Amino acid sequence: MQLLFGKYDNDQRREKSVTGMKEALRRGYWVSKPPIGYERAIKDGQNCIVINKTGKLIKQAFLMKAKEGLSNTSIKAKLNSMGLRVSNQKLTHIFKNPFYCGIITNSLLEEGELIEGRHEALISKELFLQVNDIQSVNPQGYKVQLQDENLPLKQHIRCATCGTPFTGYEVKKKGLHYYKCNKIGCKCNKSAKTMHENYLELLKKYQVDRELIPVLKEALAGVYGEMNENNKKQSKLIQQQATETRKKLEDLEERFVFREIPKELYEKYSQKLKDELRTTEAQLAELDGPLSNHQKFIELGLNFSVTLCESWESANFMNKQRLQTLVFPEGVYFDRQKQGYRTPRVNSIFKLTSSLCEHYKEAKKEKTSLKTGFSNLEPPVGIEPTTY
Template identity: 40%
Template sequence: METLRNFRAFVKKGDARSKESNNHAVIYTRVSTKEQAENNLSLDTQKKYCQQFAEKQKLIIRGYFGGTYESAQTDERREFKNMLAFVRKNSVSHIVVYSIDRFSRSGAGAIGIIAELSKKGILVRSVTQPTDPKTSMGSFYQNIQLVFSQYDNEQRRAKCITGMKERLSRGYWVGKAPLGYCHIHDANNKPVVVISEQGKLLQKSFLWKVHERLTNTEIARRLKALGLSISKQRLTEVFRNPFYCGIITHGLLSEPVMGSHEPLVSQEVFLKANQIVKKVPHDYKHQVVNDDLPLKRFVKCKQCGVPFTGYFVKNKGKHYYKCNNPHCKSNTSKDKLHDLFRQLLVNFRVDKKLIEPLKMQLKYVFEHFCKVDTSEYAVLRKRFCEIEQRIEKLKERFAIGELDKALYEQFMDKFSEEKESIAKTINSLNGGDDLASFTAYAEEVCKNLLLLWDQGNYEQKQRLQYLLFPEGLLYSKESNLFDLLGMNPICSDKRLSDYDTICSGT
C-alpha cells in the first residue's frame, strides 16, 4: 500500500470529474413561435419549475438563457448557442430545461451535442422527465426522448405541408405576404392578403417600367422620394414574381394556380415588365452605354453580319469601331463612321403628310405626361416638408452644440440631396413648357433629325437610330457606305435616292 501511494501523483485528473462535482447550473427556456411567447405564460411557467428543480437539487443558478421564441428544428439558434458557449467557458455542470424537447428537437444532432457536453462533465437535466444521464440507462432513455421529439416534429411538419398545399391549390397564399401586400382576417376570421400602401407604390413601378422603360435605379429613386426604400435587385425580384398579377407559384406546387388575392397589375403589364427585365437583369450592362460610341451594336459588318463594338486607343486618344467577329478585320474610326451617319441623317425628314397627325398625337402625349397625379404629388409635398423640418432641426442641434461639425455636414449633405431629388420630381409632375412651344419644337426636330441626334445622349441617339432604321445598318469598310436594311415609313421613300446620290459623290 505504501508503494502505491508513491504513484498517486501520476493519476490523470480529467476535467469531467471536476465539473461533475460542482453544483453550478444554467436554465434554458424557449417556445417555438412569437405568438406563444406573447400570448401565453409558457416561458414564465418553464422558468418557475426549472428554478424549483434547481433549488430542490441544491444547484446554484449561474445564468438564464432563452426566454424567447426559437424553433428547435435546428440547433443554429442564437440563445441556444450563447448558452452552450457560456457553459463551455465557465465552470457549469448542469443545463436545466423544463422538458427535453425544450433543449432540442433535432434528434441525432442533439444527441451529438449532449455527448460532447457529457465528455466535459456537463449534463442536461429535464424537470418533467427525470433521468440520471450519468448512467448508461439514463443516457439511453434521454436519447430515446430526443429521437421521439424529432419524430414528433416531422409528423407535425408533414401535416402542416399537406395543409399548406391544399390552401395554395385553392388560390390562398401561405406564409409571409410579398412586399406590397399585408395579412388581414376576413369575415370568417381566415387570413387573407390585401394590397398595402406600399403595394400602391409598387404598382407605379410596373407602369414606369412598361410605359417609360425606366431602369430599376431610376424607379428605386422615384420610390424613395415617395417614401419606399427598395434596392434595384429587389425590384427585379418584384418584376419576376407573378403573384403581383394574380398568379401563385410556390415550391409546394407543381403548376401555377390563379390566386384569390387582388392583383396589383394586369397579366399583360406584368409580362411586358418581365420581358424588359429579362433583357437587362438588375440593370447590369457590360459597358454598353458610352456617349462616344452610340452606333455600337446598331451598325453591323456587311461582310459577316456581326454587330460592331468599340474600343479606345490611348496613344491616339481616339475611339474606334470594329466588327465583334475575331476573324474579321473590319474596323474604322469613330469620326469617320459618325460623319457617314450624319450624311445619312441630313437627308431624312418626317413626311410632310404626317406632320399634322403627329402634332395631334403629341398633344395627347403632352397631356398624359403633364397630368399631375394628385396622390403622388401630395405624398411628395409631405416628404418635402418633412425633409425641410429635419434640416431645420439639424441646424438647431448644431447651433446649440449637440452635434459636431463632421456629423452635421454628413447629415446636411444627405438631407439636401434628398430634398433636391424630391424637388426635381415635383417639378416634373408640374409639367414643363406649354403645349404650343412643345409641338413647335417637335415639328422643328422632325425637319432636322440630325440636330436631334447630335444633341442627344447615348440612349436618345439609340432610340432615334432604331426608330428610323429598326433593323440597323450594314457597313462596308471597302466602299465606306451604309446598306439600309429597312426604314420607318414615317420617312418618305424619296430620301433613299437622296442618300444614294450623296454617297456616290463622296
C-alpha cells in the first residue's frame, strides 16, 4: 500500500512539473537546454538566454543561405573554416528551428502552437521564412509552397546567369508548375515538366548497365585504394604542419607572458597563427575518415547507379531531394542560353563510374583491355559522406 501511494505521489509531482513547464513555455520562457548558438547567463540579476559567439556564426549561415544562395555543403565548409564544425543534418535542423527568429515551439505545447519567446532573436522572421522558402500568395496569384511534390528541384537548381536559387510556383487556373529565378531583371522562368525531363537526361549520364558492375567494381577498388593511400600521406603532412603551428603559437604566448614582445605584435602574429591552424584543421576535416571499407561503399554505389533515373522518378519529395544532393552535393546550374544543366561538383563514386563507363565504350570499340589506361584516370579529391 505504501508503495502504491508513493507511486501516486511521484505521478502527481511529475504532472505538476509538466504543467509548470507548459505554463512557462506559454509565457515565453524556454525550459530546457537552449539550442546551439545560445547559452544561459545572469543578466541584471535575471536568469536569461543570450546569444554567444557560435550564434554569430549561425547568423552568418542564415545570411549565406538567403542572400548568397549557397548549398548546405558549401555553408558547412565555410563554417568549418571559421571554427564551427557542423554536419549537413545539423545545419538543416538549425535552418528549420524557429527559435532563432524568436519563436518557441515544443512537444509539451499543442500541435502547431507557436509562442513569442522572451529570448533575443538571432535573425528576423523575414530572414527565417526566406531561408525556408515559405511565402504567402504573391500579387501575380502564384502560390509558393515549401514541400510540393511537383517541384522537387527548388533550391537545388541555381541560375547560371546570376547564381540565384530557383523557387517554384503553380498557376492554379491551368494546373501547371514552373521554376523561376527570383532575381529582379533575370526573368528566367521554365516549365517544371521540361526541367524534370532535362534533369533525367543529366542523371542518365551517371546511370550504369547492370552487366558492367563486376568490371567496374574491380576498377573502382583500385582507384579508391590508391586514393586512400594518398589521403593518408597528405593527412600526415597536414598534421605535422598543424603541430608546428601549435608549437609556434605556444612559443609566441610564452614570449608575450615574459614580456619579450609587445602586445601589438603578439595579437598580430597570434591571430595569423590561429588562422593557419583553422585552415589546416579544415583541410584535415576534408580528408577525415579514409574509406577503409571501400568495397561495401563501391557495391552500394554501383547498385544504386543502376536505377538512378527510376529511383528519382518514383521517389517522394524528400527522397528526391536526398538523391539530388547525394549525386550533386552543391546543386546544379541551369544555363538558359544552352537550355541545359551545369554541374559544379559530382559525388566521387558517380563521377568515377561515369568516366569508367566511357573508357569501357572506347576500349570495346578498339578491342583493348578495359584495364588499359586506368592509371590515367584522375582520382577524386575527398569522398562525400554517402547514405543510400
